[in-house]
Amino acid sequence: MAYNRRRNDRVRFEFGYRARMIAIDATWQRECLLEDISQTGARLVVDGSIEGLGLAEFFLVLARLGTAHRRCKLEWIKGDEIGVSFLQEHQRPKDRLGRRPSAGDAASSPD
Numbered sequence: 644m645a646y647n648r649r650r651n652d653r654v655r656f657e658f659g660y661r662a663r664m665i666a667i668d669a670t671w672q673r674e675c676l677l678e679d680i681s682q683t684g685a686r687l688v689v690d691g692s693i694e695g696l697g698l699a700e701f702f703l704v705l706a707r708l709g710t711a712h713r714r715c716k717l718e719w720i721k722g723d724e725i726g727v728s729f730l731q732e733h734q735r736p737k738d739r740l741g742r743r744p745s746a747g748d749a750a751s752s753p754d
Contacts, residue, residue, distance in 0.1 A: 655679040659688065663704040667714075671696050677705075684718065684728040693725070703727065 659676035664687070666672065674690040685703065698717045705711040715727040 653679040653681045660705075662687070664689065665702045665704055666697060667700055667702065675703075678724070682729075684726065685715075687725050687727065689723050689725060693720070693723075698725070700730070
């Protein structure tokens, strides 16, 4: 019996969902089939060879126009299948009082 380490429920696609993997620096891209997905990761079947690709981090584009995408981190490889986890957006650093600066804040020095 296999141990399931997943923390979130997965949505499985019976026939897969066509998507595209694109390098962070756009030096490579591959078509793939999204087999299942959760809030934290996905399982993909990659079209073509993945040998020599920088798979440590890449974008998974879910919509043809690129408007729906996730930044991914490679977790495992098994033949032409890969498992990825989704990376969260980086939050802006807090100031010394623990507040996050807003977009309109200007850096100024006290009088």
